[in-house]
Amino acid sequence: MILIRACEFLDLGIIKAQPNIFDNGPVDDINNAQRNFRLDGRGKDTEFSSQPARLTTSKISLAGMTCAACSTTISNAVSKLSGVERIAVSVPLSRATVVHHPSQTSLQDILSTIEDLGYGATAGERSAQQNLKVLEQREEIERLRSAFTNAAVVASAVSGLETVLWLHLPLVAVRMIRLVGAGLATWTQVSDAGVIHHAAWRRGLRGKLTMDSLVSLSLLLGMVLSVFNVLLFGLEEGKVYWSSLSLLTTVILGGRLLDTVLRKQSTLTFAGLYRLQEKSMFVKLVRSAAREVEGEQVVDAAALVPRDEIKIGSGVIIPCDCYVLRGETWVDQATMTGESRAVLKKPGDSLLAGTTNLSYEIVAVVSKPQEDSALESLIASISTATENSSPSKEVDTLISRFAAGILTLTVVCFLATLNARWSHVSPSLALNFACERAMAILASACPCALGLATPTAVIAGLDAAQQRGVIVKRGFETLQALSRLTHVVLDKTGTLTTGQLSVPDVQGRLDEMQRMLLCIAERDDAANHPVAGAVFRWAFAGLSEEKRRLVHEAKVCKTLNQAGNGVTCSTQLQPADEWQTVYAGNETFLQQNHILMPECTAKASAEPDSTLVHIAINNEYIGSLRLRDTIRPSAPAVISTLKHTHNLSLSMLTGDVSTEANRVAQHLQIPVLSSHALPTEKQTFVRALRARSSHNRVAMLGDGLNDAPALSAADVGIALNSTSARAGVAEATNAQTADVIFTSPELSRLPELLEIAEKTTRQAGWNLWWAVGYNLIAVGLAMGVAEPVVVVDAARAGTMMALSSVSVLGWSLWLRRDLSGISSKGAKRG
Known part of the structure; x- marks a missing residue:
C-alpha cells in the first residue's frame, strides 16, 4: 500500500494549461503530391496505383482490456476475418484501428468478433474527454483500490480467526469460526474477485484463455478443495485454504492496482495533450468567413473554418492553427515544439494549436480547422505510434499461447504429483498435494509481463521525444531503425542553416498592391518553406491592416508549386476585380514561364551566400528580393556529435547552387552528395546510398516539399518543422512520407532523438528478456524444482505473479527518468 501511495504521490502534471472556402489550388497540389507518395506496410517507396483498392479504415473503442495480452487476442481474432488487411490495437487508449474491405467484412462483423471474445466494442473514436478518462483510469483505480482494501481487511480477519483456532476452544466455537472464515472468503471471491471470475469465464466459455483464466482457476480450485475437505473430514478436521485464498486475492488485486497506477504514470504526458485539447474547446469569434457576425461571440472551436478571425486573450490556449493579424504577444510553445523560451x-x-498566449490580447486569422491543427496532428501521431508497439510476431504468438501452455503444464504437474504421492500418503492427502501444486503454478504465471515489456518502454521513449517537440511515427519500428542508423543525409536550407532568411536587398519598387499579391502567392507555403516564409513576412509587414485582411480573403485558383524552383497562382482580390497571375521563383522558373528578365539579373543570381527570388505579375517582370541565410549556431556541435559519438557517416544533399552548398559543407566539414538536386534526384541519391550495402541504414533529414521523395526513400525520413500553422502541400506530403517529425527546426534534437532511440530499444530488449526469465523462474519454483530449500504455495506464487508486470513497469518508469536527463548537452560533447 505504501508503494501504491508513493506512485500516486508522483502523479504530477507534465503539461500545465489554462482553459480557455478559399481556393482549390492547394487541394489539387496535395492530391497530386499524394498520388506520387503513399504509405504501404513499411511506409516506403510505394506509388499510388491508378485504381486503388477500396479499403475502409474503422476506429473502434474497446472496453475490458487489461494488458497487451488482451491486445494480441483481439488482433489475432480480427486479422483472421476475410477482407481484413491490418489491425492495430492501442492498449493505453483502448482503441483499435482496422483496415478492411467493407464488401467482404463489415464493421458489424468486426464488432461482433471482438464482443465474442468477451470485450466491449463500439464503433467510432472517443472524444477528448473520454480519452482523457481512459488514460487517467480514475474509475478503474478507484474500483481496484476499493476491492484491494476490502480484500485486505477480509484476509486479515480470516488469518486472525485461524490464529485463534490454535487455542483450545470448544467444538461449537471452532465450527463457528470455521464457518465465519468460509463465509468471509466466499464473500471476497464474489464481491472483490468477482470481476476476475466473470471476465475469465465469459471468455473461457468462448474458448479463449487469458491471465484472468489462470487466476480464476487457481482461486476456484482452492475453494473447491476446501469444500471437498470439509465434506470429507468435517469442519473441525478438514484442511481449508480460506486464509491462503483471501491473501492470494489481496495480492492479485494489489498487484493490479499498482500496475494500473504505474501505467497511468507512463502516459501522463500523453494525457496532458488531451487536457490541452479539452481546455481549448471555446474561442472568441470576431469575424466569420461564412456569415456576418455582429460583435464578439463565444463559439465551439471545432466550428471554426479558414479565414475566421478570432480573439486570443492573455493566458488562453490557442485553439487552432492560425496567424497573427493584429497585435504582438509572447507565446509559450513548449508543449508543441519543446522550446523552453x-x-x-x-x-x-x-501560431500553433496547443500553445499558450502569455502576454497581450491579439487577433488572429484561422488557417486550418481544429481537426487538422498541429495539436490534433501531434495527438493522432502519438496515438498511432501506441498502436504499433509489438516487438515481433514471435512474441505475439508466445503471448497468445501462454495461457494454454501454462494450463497444460498445470495438468501434467497435477497428475505427476498425484501419482508420486499416491503410494506414500492417503488418497485425500495426495489430492491436496496435487491441487496445491496446481494452484501455485496457475497463480505464478503472468503473460502480461511479456505483453508490457516493449510497449511500456516505447511509451517512455515516445513521451521523451514528444517533450522535445519530436513526433515518432510507427513506434517501436522507427525507434529500432533509428538505433541502427549508419548514414545521415542532410538538407541544407532550413536544416543546416537557420532557414530564417532576411531580405537585405530589394531590386525594383514593389507597391502595396504588388506586396499583397506576393503574400497571396506565398501564404500556403510560408509555414513550411523558408524562402516562402521570408518572402511572406517581408511583404506582409509592409501592408496596412485592411490589406492584410484581403490577403486571407482573396480567392485563389490554379496554384502551381514547382518544388525547388518557384510558385505561381491566379488570384482575384474582390468579386468584381480581374484575375491576376503572380510568379515568384528563381531565374529558371521565370524563363520556363516565358517571362523576359533584365540582363543584369543573370549576374546577380550567380552571387554566392544569397538566394534571389524574382517576381513577375501578369507576365511582367517587376523586381527581385535577395535573401540571406546563416549556418545554425548548433550545427557544428551536432555534426561533431553525430560523427564521433554516434559514429555516423554524414552527407549534404541540397537543391541550392554549388557555391553556397560548398561554402556550408566546408564550414561544417561534411561532403556534398549533390547540389542543385531536383526532388527526384534526391530520391535517387538516397536509394543509391541504401543499395551500397545490405548493412546500410540511411536517414534523410529535410524540411521542404522538395525533400519528400528523399524522405520516402530513406530507412528513416525525418521532417523538420512540418507541424506548423498555415501548412500546405509540404506538410501534407511530409506527414505521409516522414517517419519522424520535428515540430521545431532545432537541429540539436537529432542527437537527443538518437540517444532516446538507443536507450529505448535497449530497455525494450532487456524488459523482454526479464519477463521471459522471470516467468520461467516463477513457474519453475511453483513446480517445486527448488524444494525443500524454497517452497512456493499459492499465495507466494500470486505475489511473484503480481511482481512480474510491476517489475517491467518499474524498469520502464526508470527509463522515463533516465530519458528526462537527456538534453542538448549531448550535442556539445563533440
Whole structure:
C-alpha cells in the first residue's frame, strides 16, 4: 500500500494549461503530391496505383482490456476475418484501428468478433474527454483500490480467526469460526474477485484463455478443495485454504492496482495533450468567413473554418492553427515544439494549436480547422505510434499461447504429483498435494509481463521525444531503425542553416498592391518553406491592416508549386476585380514561364551566400528580393556529435547552387552528395546510398516539399518543422512520407532523438528478456524444482505473479527518468 501511495504521490502534471472556402489550388497540389507518395506496410517507396483498392479504415473503442495480452487476442481474432488487411490495437487508449474491405467484412462483423471474445466494442473514436478518462483510469483505480482494501481487511480477519483456532476452544466455537472464515472468503471471491471470475469465464466459455483464466482457476480450485475437505473430514478436521485464498486475492488485486497506477504514470504526458485539447474547446469569434457576425461571440472551436478571425486573450490556449493579424504577444510553445523560451509573435507570424498566449490580447486569422491543427496532428501521431508497439510476431504468438501452455503444464504437474504421492500418503492427502501444486503454478504465471515489456518502454521513449517537440511515427519500428542508423543525409536550407532568411536587398519598387499579391502567392507555403516564409513576412509587414485582411480573403485558383524552383497562382482580390497571375521563383522558373528578365539579373543570381527570388505579375517582370541565410549556431556541435559519438557517416544533399552548398559543407566539414538536386534526384541519391550495402541504414533529414521523395526513400525520413500553422502541400506530403517529425527546426534534437532511440530499444530488449526469465523462474519454483530449500504455495506464487508486470513497469518508469536527463548537452560533447 505504501508503494501504491508513493506512485500516486508522483502523479504530477507534465503539461500545465489554462482553459480557455478559399481556393482549390492547394487541394489539387496535395492530391497530386499524394498520388506520387503513399504509405504501404513499411511506409516506403510505394506509388499510388491508378485504381486503388477500396479499403475502409474503422476506429473502434474497446472496453475490458487489461494488458497487451488482451491486445494480441483481439488482433489475432480480427486479422483472421476475410477482407481484413491490418489491425492495430492501442492498449493505453483502448482503441483499435482496422483496415478492411467493407464488401467482404463489415464493421458489424468486426464488432461482433471482438464482443465474442468477451470485450466491449463500439464503433467510432472517443472524444477528448473520454480519452482523457481512459488514460487517467480514475474509475478503474478507484474500483481496484476499493476491492484491494476490502480484500485486505477480509484476509486479515480470516488469518486472525485461524490464529485463534490454535487455542483450545470448544467444538461449537471452532465450527463457528470455521464457518465465519468460509463465509468471509466466499464473500471476497464474489464481491472483490468477482470481476476476475466473470471476465475469465465469459471468455473461457468462448474458448479463449487469458491471465484472468489462470487466476480464476487457481482461486476456484482452492475453494473447491476446501469444500471437498470439509465434506470429507468435517469442519473441525478438514484442511481449508480460506486464509491462503483471501491473501492470494489481496495480492492479485494489489498487484493490479499498482500496475494500473504505474501505467497511468507512463502516459501522463500523453494525457496532458488531451487536457490541452479539452481546455481549448471555446474561442472568441470576431469575424466569420461564412456569415456576418455582429460583435464578439463565444463559439465551439471545432466550428471554426479558414479565414475566421478570432480573439486570443492573455493566458488562453490557442485553439487552432492560425496567424497573427493584429497585435504582438509572447507565446509559450513548449508543449508543441519543446522550446523552453517564449517566442515573440508579430503580424504574419504563425501560431500553433496547443500553445499558450502569455502576454497581450491579439487577433488572429484561422488557417486550418481544429481537426487538422498541429495539436490534433501531434495527438493522432502519438496515438498511432501506441498502436504499433509489438516487438515481433514471435512474441505475439508466445503471448497468445501462454495461457494454454501454462494450463497444460498445470495438468501434467497435477497428475505427476498425484501419482508420486499416491503410494506414500492417503488418497485425500495426495489430492491436496496435487491441487496445491496446481494452484501455485496457475497463480505464478503472468503473460502480461511479456505483453508490457516493449510497449511500456516505447511509451517512455515516445513521451521523451514528444517533450522535445519530436513526433515518432510507427513506434517501436522507427525507434529500432533509428538505433541502427549508419548514414545521415542532410538538407541544407532550413536544416543546416537557420532557414530564417532576411531580405537585405530589394531590386525594383514593389507597391502595396504588388506586396499583397506576393503574400497571396506565398501564404500556403510560408509555414513550411523558408524562402516562402521570408518572402511572406517581408511583404506582409509592409501592408496596412485592411490589406492584410484581403490577403486571407482573396480567392485563389490554379496554384502551381514547382518544388525547388518557384510558385505561381491566379488570384482575384474582390468579386468584381480581374484575375491576376503572380510568379515568384528563381531565374529558371521565370524563363520556363516565358517571362523576359533584365540582363543584369543573370549576374546577380550567380552571387554566392544569397538566394534571389524574382517576381513577375501578369507576365511582367517587376523586381527581385535577395535573401540571406546563416549556418545554425548548433550545427557544428551536432555534426561533431553525430560523427564521433554516434559514429555516423554524414552527407549534404541540397537543391541550392554549388557555391553556397560548398561554402556550408566546408564550414561544417561534411561532403556534398549533390547540389542543385531536383526532388527526384534526391530520391535517387538516397536509394543509391541504401543499395551500397545490405548493412546500410540511411536517414534523410529535410524540411521542404522538395525533400519528400528523399524522405520516402530513406530507412528513416525525418521532417523538420512540418507541424506548423498555415501548412500546405509540404506538410501534407511530409506527414505521409516522414517517419519522424520535428515540430521545431532545432537541429540539436537529432542527437537527443538518437540517444532516446538507443536507450529505448535497449530497455525494450532487456524488459523482454526479464519477463521471459522471470516467468520461467516463477513457474519453475511453483513446480517445486527448488524444494525443500524454497517452497512456493499459492499465495507466494500470486505475489511473484503480481511482481512480474510491476517489475517491467518499474524498469520502464526508470527509463522515463533516465530519458528526462537527456538534453542538448549531448550535442556539445563533440
